[in-house]
Amino acid sequence: MMLLILLGIPLFAAVVLAFVGDRKYAAEINILGSALNFAAGLGLAFQVYLEGPSLAAGKFFFVDAFNVYLAVLTSFVSMTTAVFSRRYMRREREHGRVGHMGMRFYHAMFQVFIFAMLLCLLTNNVGVLWIAMELATLSTVLLVSLYRTPTAIEAAWKYFILCGVGIAQALFGTVLLYFAAEKVLGEGGEALLWTNLSLVSDKLEPTVLSLAFVFLMVGYGTKVGLVPLHNWLPDAHSEGPTPISAVLSGLLLNVALYALVRCKVLVDGSTGTHHAGDIMMGFGLLSILVAAFSLLRQKDIKRMFSYSSIEHMGIATFAFGLGGPIATFGGLLHMLVHSLAKSSIFFTVGHASQMHRTQEMDRIKGLIKGNPLVGWGLMFGVMAIVGMPPFGVFTSEFLILTATMKDAPLLTPFLLLGLAVAFAALFRKVQPMVSGDVPSYQKPMTVANLPVLLHMALVLIIGVYMPHFLNQWFHTAVELLK
Amino acid sequence: MNLAVAAQIISFLAALVLLSAFGMLVQRRMYGLIHLFAWQGLFLSISTAVVGFVAGKHHLYISSVLTLSLKVVLLPYILHVLIQRLKIQKEVETVVNVPMTMLIGIALVIFSYHLTAPVREISTLVTRSVLAIALATVMIGLLMMITRRHAVTQIIGFLAMENGLFFAATSATYGMPLVVELGVALDVLIAAFIFGIFFFHIHTTFDSLDVEQMARLKEGD
Numbered sequence: 001m002m003l004l005i006l007l008g009i010p011l012f013a014a015v016v017l018a019f020v021g022d023r024k025y026a027a028e029i030n031i032l033g034s035a036l037n038f039a040a041g042l043g044l045a046f047q048v049y050l051e052g053p054s055l056a057a058g059k060f061f062f063v064d065a066f067n068v069y070l071a072v073l074t075s076f077v078s079m080t081t082a083v084f085s086r087r088y089m090r091r092e093r094e095h096g097r098v099g100h101m102g103m104r105f106y107h108a109m110f111q112v113f114i115f116a117m118l119l120c121l122l123t124n125n126v127g128v129l130w131i132a133m134e135l136a137t138l139s140t141v142l143l144v145s146l147y148r149t150p151t152a153i154e155a156a157w158k159y160f161i162l163c164g165v166g167i168a169q170a171l172f173g174t175v176l177l178y179f180a181a182e183k184v185l186g187e188g189g190e191a192l193l194w195t196n197l198s199l200v201s202d203k204l205e206p207t208v209l210s211l212a213f214v215f216l217m218v219g220y221g222t223k224v225g226l227v228p229l230h231n232w233l234p235d236a237h238s239e240g241p242t243p244i245s246a247v248l249s250g251l252l253l254n255v256a257l258y259a260l261v262r263c264k265v266l267v268d269g270s271t272g273t274h275h276a277g278d279i280m281m282g283f284g285l286l287s288i289l290v291a292a293f294s295l296l297r298q299k300d301i302k303r304m305f306s307y308s309s310i311e312h313m314g315i316a317t318f319a320f321g322l323g324g325p326i327a328t329f330g331g332l333l334h335m336l337v338h339s340l341a342k343s344s345i346f347f348t349v350g351h352a353s354q355m356h357r358t359q360e361m362d363r364i365k366g367l368i369k370g371n372p373l374v375g376w377g378l379m380f381g382v383m384a385i386v387g388m389p390p391f392g393v394f395t396s397e398f399l400i401l402t403a404t405m406k407d408a409p410l411l412t413p414f415l416l417l418g419l420a421v422a423f424a425a426l427f428r429k430v431q432p433m434v435s436g437d438v439p440s441y442q443k444p445m446t447v448a449n450l451p452v453l454l455h456m457a458l459v460l461i462i463g464v465y466m467p468h469f470l471n472q473w474f475h476t477a478v479e480l481l482k
Numbered sequence: 483m484n485l486a487v488a489a490q491i492i493s494f495l496a497a498l499v500l501l502s503a504f505g506m507l508v509q510r511r512m513y514g515l516i517h518l519f520a521w522q523g524l525f526l527s528i529s530t531a532v533v534g535f536v537a538g539k540h541h542l543y544i545s546s547v548l549t550l551s552l553k554v555v556l557l558p559y560i561l562h563v564l565i566q567r568l569k570i571q572k573e574v575e576t577v578v579n580v581p582m583t584m585l586i587g588i589a590l591v592i593f594s595y596h597l598t599a600p601v602r603e604i605s606t607l608v609t610r611s612v613l614a615i616a617l618a619t620v621m622i623g624l625l626m627m628i629t630r631r632h633a634v635t636q637i638i639g640f641l642a643m644e645n646g647l648f649f650a651a652t653s654a655t656y657g658m659p660l661v662v663e664l665g666v667a668l669d670v671l672i673a674a675f676i677f678g679i680f681f682f683h684i685h686t687t688f689d690s691l692d693v694e695q696m697a698r699l700k701e702g703d
Contacts, residue, residue, distance in 0.1 A: 127662030154696040189659035
C-alpha cells in the first residue's frame with residue numbers, strides 16, 4: 001500500500017503543478033509534494049524493516065532490501081533538491097534565463113522525473129523497468145534545454161539521441177531475456193517478473209543470456225555514463241539548470257546502475273561464470289581512469305563535477321563487477337554516499353555560479369569569505385567526494401579497495417592511480433575558488449542552508465557510524481546479489 | 483494457413499523490412515525517406531498480424547494495429563507537417579559516400595546473422611530466422627544516425643531502430659507482454675512530441691537543422 005502511495009504522490013504533484021504553472025506558490029507546492037513523498041518513502045522503509053520484502057498490486061511492484069534504500073534515497077534527495085531549487089530557480093527567473101512557460105514545465109517535469117525513477121526502482125517487471133528508464137530520459141531532455149541557449153540545445157539533443165540509441169540496445173537485451181525466460185516460465189507477463197526470474201535463473205539458456213547482457217550493458221551503461229558511452233553526460237550536466245544536474249548526477253545514474261545490477265544477477269545465475277562481472281569491471285576501471293584524467297583539464301565547474309560523477313559510477317560498477325560480499329557491500333554504500341555528497345556539491349556549485357554569474361572556475365574566487373556556507377560546503381563536499389576520512393565515501397572506497405587487493409590484486413594500482421589523480425585534480429581546482437579575497441563582481445546572496453547541511457551531516461554520520469537498519473539491508477542485499 | 487506458408491510470408495516481409503532499411507540508408511530526399519519509413523512500418527504491421535494469426539496470439543493484433551496507427555499514419559504525418567512548417571523539404575543533404583555506407587550496411591547484416599546464430603539454433607518458432615534481420619535493421623538505423631548529419635534524418639534513423647526492436651520482439655518471442663508493448667508505444671509517442679519541439683528549437687537557434695553546426699560543446703575549450 002505504502003508503495004503505491006509513494007508512486008502516486010509525484011504523479012499527482014506533477015498534474016497539480018502543471019495546472020499551477022508559474023504562480024506564486026508553485027515552488028512551495030513542489031517542496032510539499034516531495035516532502036510527502038519522502039514521508040511515504042520512510043513509511044515504506046519502516047514497513048520493509050519490520051516485515052521484510054513484499055509485493056504490491058498483484059506482482060507488479062515489489063520492494064526488497066536492494067531497492068528500498070535507493071527508493072528512500074531518491075525521495076530524500078528529490079525533497080532537498082526541491083528546497084534548493086525554490087530560491088535558485090526564482091533567481092534564474094529574475095535573471096531572465098527562464099520564462100513563464102519554462103517554470104511551469106520545470107516543476108511538472110521535475111515530479112514526472114521523480115515518478116519515473118521510483119517506477120524504475122520499484123517495478124517488478126523487467127520490461128516496465130526499461131519503459132520507466134526511457135521515461136526518465138524523456139522527462140529530463142527538455143529540462144536540459146530549458147535555457148534555450150545554443151549550447152543547452154546542443155547538449156539536450158546529444159542527450160536525447162545518445163541515450164535514445166543506448167537505451168534501444170537495452171530493449172533488445174530485454175527482448176532476448178524474455179526469449180530465454182518464456183521457455184522456462186511460459187508466455188505472458190509472468191515471464192518478465194524479476195521475482196520469478198531470479199528463482200529460475202539457473203535454468204535460463206546461458207548463450208542467450210550472455211548475448212543479452214552485452215546489449216543490456218551497452219544500453220544501461222550509457223545511462224550510467226560509463227566510458228566510452230559517456231559523451232552526453234558532461235554536456236547535459238553542465239548546460240541544464242543546477243537542480244537538474246543534482247538529481248541527474250545523484251539519482252538517475254544510480255537508478256541506471258541499479259537496472260544493470262539486477263540484470264547481472266540473472267545473467268550470473270544462468271551462465272555460472274564471471275563473464276558479466278568481468279565486463280563490468282572493464283567498463284568501471286576505464287571510466288575511473290578516463291574520468292580522473294579528464295578532471296585535470298576542466299574549466300567549467302559543473303562539467304568538472306560531472307566527470308567526477310563518471311569516476312564514481314565507475315567505482316561502483318567496478319565493485320559490483322568484482323562481486324563478493326565486501327565489494328558488493330562497498331558498491332551499495334558507495335551509491336548511497338556518492339549520491340548524497342554529489343548532490344550537495346551541486347547545490348553549493350549552483351550558488352557559487354549564481355554569485356559570480358559564471359560557471360568558469362577561473363572567475364570564481366573567495367567563496368569562504370563571500371559566503372561561508374557555500375565556501376565551506378564546497379570544500380567539505382570535495383573532501384568527502386575524494387574519499388577523505390571520516391566521510392562515508394572513504395568507508396566505501398576502502399572496502400572496495402580491500403576487496404580488489406584480495407580478489408584482483410593486479411588491478412589495484414590502476415584503481416589507486418585513478419583515485420589519486422582525481423584527488424589531486426579536484427583539490428587543485430577547488431582550492432583557489434574557496435580561498436582568497438572576494439572579487440568585485442561577486443554578489444552576496446541568501447542561500448538555502450538546509451539541503452547542504454543535511455546532506456553533509458548524513459555523509460559524515462554514515463562514515464562514522466553505520467545505522468543498524470542500513471547495515472542489515474546491505475547484508476540482505478549482498479545475499480540477493482550473490 | 484499452414485506453418486510452412488506462414489514462415490515464407492514472414493520471411494518475405496522480413497526481407498522487405500530490410501530492403502526498406504537499406505533504401506533509407508541511401509535516400510537523399512526528405513519526403514522519400516518518410517515514405518520509406520512508413521512502408522517499413524506497414525510491412526512490420528502485416529508481419530505482426532501474420533505471426534499473431536499463425537500462433538493464435540490475439541494480443542499481437544493489438545500490437546499490429548498500434549504499429550499501423552503510430553508508425554504508418556501518425557509519425558509520418560507529424561514529420562510531414564514539421565518539414566512543411568520548417569520549409570526544409572528541398573534541403574537535399576549530402577550523404578558522405580553511398581557505396582561505402584552500403585558496404586558497411588551489408589557487413590552489419592552478416593555480423594547480425596553471426597551474432598544471433600546461437601539464439602537461432604535453440605529457437606522453435608516459425609519466425610526464428612527473422613531475429614537476425616531485426617538486429618540488422620537496428621544496426622542499419624544506428625548507421626544512418628551516424629552517417630547523416632541532419633536532425634530529421636537522425637530521428638528517422640532512431641525510429642527505424644525502434645522498428646527493428648519491435649520486429650525482434652514479435653519475431654523472436656511472439657510479442658512481449660502487452661503492458662510492455664503499450665509502454666514502449668507510449669514512450670515512442672512522447673519521444674515524437676519531444677523531437678517535434680526540438681526541431682523548432684534547433685531551427686530558431688541555429689537557422690538550420692544541420693547537426694554539424696552543433697559543435698560548441700567540446701573538451702578542452
